[in-house]
Amino acid sequence: MKIGITGSSGNLGSYLKNQFREYKLDYFNGRIENKSDVNKWIEGKSFDAIIHLAAIVPTSVVNKHKNKALDVNFYGTKNLIDSINKLHKKKIWFFYASTSHVYPFNKIAAKEVTKTKPISYYGKTKLLGEQYILKKTKKISPCIARIFSYTTKNQDKEFIIPSIINKLNTKNNIIKFSNMNHVRDFLAIEDICTAIKVLFKNKAVGIFNICSNKKINLTNIANVINSKYKKELIFDNNESTILFGNNNKILKLGWLPRKIDYENYLLKVI
Template identity: 25%
Template sequence: MPSTKVLLTGSTGFIGSHIVPLLVDRDYDVFVLERYVTGRFVLGQMRSVKTVFGDLREYSTIKKIISEVQPDIVIHLAAISPVAYSYEHPQEVIEANFMGTVNLAEACIREVPHFRHFLFASTSETYGNGPNPRREDTPQNPNSPYAVTKHACEKYLMYMRDGHNFPITILRPFNTYGRKDNTHFVVERTIVQMLQSETVRLGDPNPVRDLLYIDDHTNAYLTCLENEKAIGEVFNFSTGIGVSIKQLVEIISKLTGFEGEVIWNTIPPRPLDIMELIGDYTKAKKTLGWEPKFKLEDGLKRSIEYWRNKLLKDKTM
């Protein structure tokens, strides 16, 4: 019996690069869609992962790819995701995120008669400011071009679900940490600065976030994958616990042994920022049996150990 074909977009990104080997380990027939011919190897898995190249904004190209690959399942992670970038480049973000998602979903429903499941990576950012904790039925108030595109994608996919019985699952993960090669986000930026210098420069200390470790995030996708209970539904994936940026920095300082100075408000504030964002994952727990396994300190210890080893290795090379 042939293996289930899974097409993954965003395979070279933070979440995608962690999901690819997990799919391979589970014997899926994995295809990854990349925008450019870059010569990159996806986690060294090229013997077991097939790469197809195309731009999600070009419907004719995506239609041809989907027609040829005939995926049973699509995991759609690809997006221009930095919130700050979206304020300055709204047209680019709308085209890539919204039109890219429409093109991909429409190609699947039109070109694959046996299509089984479309998993879409939305975001907790779609909630904007509002009451906490956020549940799936909490009113959404997206307050950045990035969040607006994700909200629009959700609405389009729900139309396809209701109008055409398209098998979607919408995942709304909360802020995730555990990056291996990117220090532009607050957890990794803080860790690396504390390991490298006596001075740490950060932005606003007051926002509160619900921080999810990468392994819990990837497990959310595996939990939804081919799960009948997930189809047609929207799920939050979070820890249910909020921590201010100031508290986060104090925890990292303690775990790294940092004794230097933290200078706040060195990064310009966003035009609109969410001051407190905490999720409620009750629905995912009751429906799917998913719950986070990593407490914040445990995930931070793993992240600190990784970056300590990486920085030491880079220094000796």
């Protein structure tokens, strides 16, 4: 089987390649926001599936470059869908990496049927991509995965966990954190990759959460990481927000995330 992958050089893409090494992989190396680059990649090909990971993240970077983020995250996705529908020889399974940021904050775990209300501009750009994909299914069988939080050793310092490590890795003995009293849903990147593999093998169509269904406070993450640094931490008392997901839908397909102590996993990563 031949699988096309966009965003293969990113954190998730780099890990995912190992999960799909038994297939013939074709990586997109152009600019996803450039129609010509996308058309050249699609024309004449005979993909069985495309895994679309290319995007601008994290939220801090997106907020600084909103026009660029919209071009890549939405218009890049639109270019890819339009090109497939116009130029590809056959209908294919199409995987789109979306985000938990399409959901509103809530004390209840978000389900795939939860009404969307993006919590960030990043979430808005990804939701626009979702909506376009679901309208243009002429030659695609769409699978949309709303991926919750994760970390890796190579993740950009703008992401939350690398930013915490960066802040602790100074000569200061007293570290002040602001805007940390938030609850999120984290899982290991290896589990995200196996989830995508399960969706692919089932040729699953529709929207699926990829999440742990567990809550972890960002202040707890900082304290766990600080066990390596032994600094005095001071947190402000900002209003808390909660965002975590229900993963029952993908569990029914046979996905089995590992039962790990996420705190120990974080220590292993750092």
